[in-house]
């Protein structure tokens with residue numbers, strides 16, 4: 536096994552929100568959207584497992600961009616939230632863009648709609664490729680760095696955590712794509728040449744590949760003290776009508792919450808084991824990350840947001856994947872997650888605690904004392920603003 540493959544296998548994670556867990560596996564291409572060159576009977580099926588065996592079981596992942604491989608409008612139980620509407624829009628653009636450059640070769644599905652996501656995860660998590668700036672043109676770099684310094688100071692975690700950007704631009708670099716296949720897959724040289732021909736065709740002939748925000752939509756925290764936030768996940772949330780700076784700082788604060796959990800993994804007690812890949816366990820640690828987020832974002836010595844701003848962001852964020860109630864990656868219902876963040880806000884803004892920054896252990900203890908009440912929150916599963 537190649538060294539880098541071993542490195543990947545060491546990563547772990549509780550899979551997070553799933554955007555389109557309700558989508559069908561095989562959906563015929565609508566003849567009205569397919570170009571004449573494509574056989575009307577051709578279909579885009581869920582790609583075969585790609586060339587990269589990524590194991591994120593040692594990380595916490597917020598968003599899993601499972602594409603809906605059709606542009607046909609079908610009602611979905613995941614739909615009807617502002618986030619889902621924006622995501623569906625870009626999903627359809629991506630699939631249309633794929634079809635526009637597609638000759639019907641099924642291998643292209645695996646490469647463009649499966650491998651490209653893995654390649655950009657490897658770029659951001661392991662290769663440090665284009666990770667030192669935020670926003671497609673670096674327009675949020677200074678802001679993110681300032682937020683990182685604020686989190687470091689607030690939680691007493693100077694120089695512990697690496698925060699990496701992720702960009703669609705990375706996938707324009709065919710030399711880099713070749714390098715990733717050579718070092719992270721078992722494809723022989725002649726197959727890599729064939730793959731690169733396909734990649735070059737799509738990169739040249741589709742205006743969505745790789746420009747579409749889905750290709751840089753990761754948001755995750757790993758046990759090896761890395762946080763990845765892609766431009767794309769910010770774009771998707773921003774276009775629901777949110778201030779992009781609030782989106783950046785909120786995702787960052789949530790992932791930072793996971794890093795605090797990882798740092799305290801050996802010491803913190805929970806009512807059930809943390810990070811054991813069951814719905815109850817994932818919900819618990821996600822709700823705690825939300826609690827920590829609410830605490831930091833509204834604290835007078837943290838991000839100093841008012842509750843309304845935090846609530847606006849969280850309402851959109853929590854609608855990302857509300858189909859996964861039974862899955863090991865279930866993050867909690869939107870109502871539970873809002874209740875968790877509100878409890879964090881209450882802790883930060885309680886009359887006795889205002890201005891004082893509690894220790895990580897004290898915040899953890901405060902969360903545990905609220906956990907039953909948070910989980911017992913009964914309200915609509917879906918929050919539409």
Ligand SMILES: [Zn+2]
Nearest residue numbers: 595597821824
């Ligand atoms: Zn999380």
